[in-house]
Amino acid sequence: MLLELKHVSKTYEIGDTVIRALDEISLGVAEKEFVAIMGPSGSGKSTFLQVASMLAEPSSGEIFLSGQEVSSYNEIQRAHLRNKQIGFVFQSFNLLARTSALENVMLPLFYAGYGADSSEAREKAKVMLERVGLGNRLNNTPAQLSGGQQQRVAIARALINDPTIIFADEPTGNLDSKSGEDIKQILRELNQEGKTIIMVTHEDDVAAIAKRQIVFRDGKVLSDSAVHHKSSTTSKAKKQKGRS
Numbered sequence: 001m002l003l004e005l006k007h008v009s010k011t012y013e014i015g016d017t018v019i020r021a022l023d024e025i026s027l028g029v030a031e032k033e034f035v036a037i038m039g040p041s042g043s044g045k046s047t048f049l050q051v052a053s054m055l056a057e058p059s060s061g062e063i064f065l066s067g068q069e070v071s072s073y074n075e076i077q078r079a080h081l082r083n084k085q086i087g088f089v090f091q092s093f094n095l096l097a098r099t100s101a102l103e104n105v106m107l108p109l110f111y112a113g114y115g116a117d118s119s120e121a122r123e124k125a126k127v128m129l130e131r132v133g134l135g136n137r138l139n140n141t142p143a144q145l146s147g148g149q150q151q152r153v154a155i156a157r158a159l160i161n162d163p164t165i166i167f168a169d170e171p172t173g174n175l176d177s178k179s180g181e182d183i184k185q186i187l188r189e190l191n192q193e194g195k196t197i198i199m200v201t202h203e204d205d206v207a208a209i210a211k212r213q214i215v216f217r218d219g220k221v222l223s224d225s226a227v228h229h230k231s232s233t234t235s236k237a238k239k240q241k242g243r244s
């Protein structure tokens with residue numbers, strides 16, 4: 001199992017109110033899976049993503065990544081792990097303003113130890129931006145890009161360190177439907193190339209690109225099921241090769 005959560009809970013305390021955002025979650029995600037996390041607002045989807053991706057610490061329970069117990073890591077170890085093994089895509093893109101697409105994508109490479117003027121880092125970032133169709137936008141700042149283009153920069157940034165898992169929280173939530181389709185297509189291709197993806201969405205058509213859907217309710221898993229892809233004459237989706 002690539003990622004495994006055992007009895008993971010997360011509580012928030014506001015005054016003397018305790019909110020149990022995650023309530024004893026146990027589940028595993030295998031390599032190359034594409035999981036959609038669904039459920040109503042407030043059901044714990046974002047909290048799950050933050051805890052599973054090591055951005056937030058669980059209040060109790062254990063998390064294993066590639067068999068290694070990572071939930072007891074300190075903040076420095078967690079940051080290192082996130083940089084090396086985890087890619088993030090957020091609803092609001094979270095790019096640095098007044099910073100070019102190229103430099104935004106290069107940023108995780110600096111944290112991974114590349115020098116600020118490394119031509120290798122520059123070349124890697126360029127290749128990754130070409131990969132998402134932005135080879136002609138390297139020097140544009142976020143304000144000079146559409147929402148869909150900004151999200152593609154964010155995906156290139158998420159991929160730059162060749163992470164083990166991509167986590168995406170409502171990646172199409174702030175996009176028009178055409179841009180949303182582009183992002184769905186990129187995520188589908190990444191998964192076909194073997195990337196493990198865990199994506200929060202409340203949109204059925206976005207969840208439909210995943211192979212497994214987990215529905216949250218009140219911080220618990222309400223259902224966890226394989227998605228059956230119908231063959232469609234309009235979709236370019238390739239036939240699933242018996243993977244669940």
Ligand SMILES: Nc1ncnc2c1ncn2[C@@H]1O[C@H](COP(=O)(O)OP(=O)(O)O)[C@@H](O)[C@H]1O
Nearest residue numbers: 012014019021040041042043044045046047048
């Ligand atoms: N930082 C926080 N502080 C306090 N309560 C929070 C915080 N983040 C989330 N919550 C609460 O935890 C519950 C789950 O929230 P969240 O994970 O954001 O749900 P979802 O993403 O499904 O809408 C909600 O009741 C929410 O109000």
Ligand SMILES: [Mg+2]
Nearest residue numbers: 042045046047
């Ligand atoms: Mg949320």
